[in-house]
Amino acid sequence: MQQEYSSNDMALKILIDRTLRSVTYLKEEGQRLEKELxxxxxxxxxxxxxxxxxxxxxxxxxxxxIRELQSDLRSLGLSSLGGIExxxxxxxxxxxxxxxxxxxxxxTARDLHYHPIDxxxxxxxxxxxxxxxxxxxxxxxxxxxxxxxxxxxxDDPTLIRxxxxxGMDLMRVNCAHDGPEVWLGMLKNLRQAEKELDKTCRVxxxxxxxxxxxGPIMPGPEVVRWRPTRNQRGQVVTPATVxxxxxxxxxxxxxxxxxxxxxxxxxxxxxxxxxxxxxxxxQLKDARERRRRLAVTEVTATTCVCVSDRTGYxxxxxxxxxxxNEEHIGxxxxxxxxxxxxxxxxxxxxxxxxTSDTELGxxxxxxxxxxVIKPAQIGCTLPEVFRDVxxxxxxxxxxxxxxxxxREKADDYFRVELVRVAGGxxxxxxxxxxxxxxxxxxxxxxTPKDLEDLKFVVNHGDxxxxxxxxxxxxxxxxxxxxxxxxxxELGIILKIEGQTAFxxxxxxxxxxxxxxxxxxxxxxxxxxxxxxFERLAEVQEEILWLCEAAHVPVIWATQVLESLAxxxxxxxxxxxxxxxxxxxxxxxxNKGPYITTALEFLCDILARMQTHRTKKRSTLRKLNVSxxx
Numbered sequence: 107m108q109q110e111y112s113s114n115d116m117a118l119k120i121l122i123d124r125t126l127r128s129v130t131y132l133k134e135e136g137q138r139l140e141k142e143l144x145x146x147x148x149x150x151x152x153x154x155x156x157x158x159x160x161x162x163x164x165x166x167x168x169x170x171x172i173r174e175l176q177s178d179l180r181s182l183g184l185s186s187l188g189g190i191e192x193x194x195x196x197x198x199x200x201x202x203x204x205x206x207x208x209x210x211x212x213x214t215a216r217d218l219h220y221h222p223i224d225x226x227x228x229x230x231x232x233x234x235x236x237x238x239x240x241x242x243x244x245x246x247x248x249x250x251x252x253x254x255x256x257x258x259x260x261d262d263p264t265l266i267r268x269x270x271x272x273g274m275d276l277m278r279v280n281c282a283h284d285g286p287e288v289w290l291g292m293l294k295n296l297r298q299a300e301k302e303l304d305k306t307c308r309v310x311x312x313x314x315x316x317x318x319x320x321g322p323i324m325p326g327p328e329v330v331r332w333r334p335t336r337n338q339r340g341q342v343v344t345p346a347t348v349x350x351x352x353x354x355x356x357x358x359x360x361x362x363x364x365x366x367x368x369x370x371x372x373x374x375x376x377x378x379x380x381x382x383x384x385x386x387x388x389q390l391k392d393a394r395e396r397r398r399r400l401a402v403t404e405v406t407a408t409t410c411v412c413v414s415d416r417t418g419y420x421x422x423x424x425x426x427x428x429x430x431n432e433e434h435i436g437x438x439x440x441x442x443x444x445x446x447x448x449x450x451x452x453x454x455x456x457x458x459x460x461t462s463d464t465e466l467g468x469x470x471x472x473x474x475x476x477x478v479i480k481p482a483q484i485g486c487t488l489p490e491v492f493r494d495v496x497x498x499x500x501x502x503x504x505x506x507x508x509x510x511x512x513r514e515k516a517d518d519y520f521r522v523e524l525v526r527v528a529g530g531x532x533x534x535x536x537x538x539x540x541x542x543x544x545x546x547x548x549x550x551x552x553t554p555k556d557l558e559d560l561k562f563v564v565n566h567g568d569x570x571x572x573x574x575x576x577x578x579x580x581x582x583x584x585x586x587x588x589x590x591x592x593x594x595e596l597g598i599i600l601k602i603e604g605q606t607a608f609x610x611x612x613x614x615x616x617x618x619x620x621x622x623x624x625x626x627x628x629x630x631x632x633x634x635x636x637x638x639f640e641r642l643a644e645v646q647e648e649i650l651w652l653c654e655a656a657h658v659p660v661i662w663a664t665q666v667l668e669s670l671a672x673x674x675x676x677x678x679x680x681x682x683x684x685x686x687x688x689x690x691x692x693x694x695x696n697k698g699p700y701i702t703t704a705l706e707f708l709c710d711i712l713a714r715m716q717t718h719r720t721k722k723r724s725t726l727r728k729l730n731v732s733x734x735x
């Protein structure tokens with residue numbers, strides 16, 4: 107029995123000694139990296155220098171696989187270093203102090219290398235920095251909510267008031283849409299809502315950045331369709347409503363032929379508007395040479411509203427005949443209709459030629475035997491891509507619906523082999539995203555449009571989001587532009603939405619801490635495409651860890667409760683995703699018809715989950731389970 111105790115004591119001593127050496131080594135690694143990066147630390151603003159050092163210690167630790175060490179620490183009943191992001195050196199010191207005690211070694215100040223960021227200070231620094239850049243959290247939850255504004259928010263003060271009343275903490279304005287006049291309308295409505303509700307809300311402007319997209323495609327036919335609603339038996343439940351008008355609605359100079367309410371709008375010359383009456387019938391022969399009748403139900407000076415129980419296809423300049431009691435009494439014409447947006451039909455194994463944006467995309471040319479004479483082609487919006495892309499690089503189009511490899515490259519085009527297409531075959535449209543995860547595009551994050559938009563942003567915003575940031579020079583350029591405008595302090599949000607940005611995140615954080623305040627947005631749309639959806643969960647975890655180590659707040663973004671915002675009904679998966687979003691300091695919702703419902707739903711989830719979890723650490727609140735067990 108005595109021999110057994112001696113054997114156990116020896117094994118314990120070996121375990122403690124091994125653990126002590128490993129923890130000491132990790133601490134020394136942190137100190138070495140701190141010395142190596144001393145020139146960068148000198149540039150960090152004083153109030154953020156401790157945070158930068160903590161990030162460096164964390165980076166040094168995460169250069170190593172410490173899973174075996176964690177197992178040893180758990181065996182000794184000590185901290186396994188699993189939640190030390192915000193206070194790295196203090197946690198290592200605490201473990202070392204216990205190990206020294208277990209080995210009866212004296213503890214000196216040199217051994218501990220005292221660091222002022224302990225558990226409480228680290229967490230407090232993160233929250234202080236979050237308040238500085240994002241504003242204070244609401245009273246009932248620790249996580250803020252940012253909401254993206256739709257265009258109609260400029261004309262609908264009730265929408266913004268409802269959002270603010272239901273829990274919106276930050277208003278996001280996407281500079282890729284609308285312009286200063288619309289943005290001013292949004293700001294005016296927000297300020298009015300703040301006064302009425304006695305609440306404050308920060309405004310974040312999201313610069314568009316150098317987004318790589320597909321170019322325009324050869325326009326399709328100028329055709330518009332109307333269609334009645336039918337039941338399962340094919341019987342008409344609701345006839346189609348068709349508005350013939352001389353004043354069709356326009357958006358960005360383009361005629362809109364359909365309304366959100368379901369009506370089809372057709373522009374006409376207006377020749378018979380002076381004589382048309384309710385009860386008259388308009389006859390035409392549609393694009394398929396089928397006779398169609400439109401019954402007039404309403405008339406104004408510029409419009410007559412009609413209904414039809416048959417589907418119809420009409421083209422530009424199509425003649426219309428007006429009848430009253432079967433007697434022909436007038437003629438008119440449909441005027442110019444917008445061309446239908448064309449899309450390229452592509453299948454797995456097809457070749458796609460990517461060209462400059464000046465060339466219109468077109469479908470593949472196929473001979474009578476079905477052989478491809480000329481592959482499909484489409485342009486792209488950034489000419490720099492032809493300089494930087496290389497043969498063998500991967501390419502993703504339209505959020506990963508099309509995946510391919512670059513097989514040939516020239517100065518003004520490259521040939522892509524599509525190795526996977528969603529469903530085997532799908533259609534690729536204009537203005538769809540292009541991702542090149544293996545290609546480092548050598549171009550600035552700020553486009554000429556961004557620089558123009560920045561003139562407005564610095565005078566009206568609290569934060570500015572830097573889209574498609576890749577390197578420290580991008581941040582330095584934005585800071586220089588902000589200072590050039592001599593604007594008030596403006597918070598910066600780094601949008602991490604690509605493989606390069608993710609790989610460079612530590613350097614980006616150290617650069618941003620030289621000109622705080624700063625936050626990081628996990629833009630999971632493009633990021634998921636570039637790193638691979640199978641790696642997205644892992645990558646977003648690493649971003650959360652690195653930012654917590656730097657005491658930099660995180661905004662969790664893209665497709666949060668998207669089904670709920672768009673349809674009014676959430677999916678089970680997105681409810682779980684929303685609950686996990688509570689580990690960030692802010693969650694972003696995108697726009698949708700049910701955005702106020704989604705906002706209330708999210709706020710409720712965040713308030714509930716904060717009693718169960720703080721960052722990645724579970725808290726043991728009393729369980730709501732039955733006592734009958």
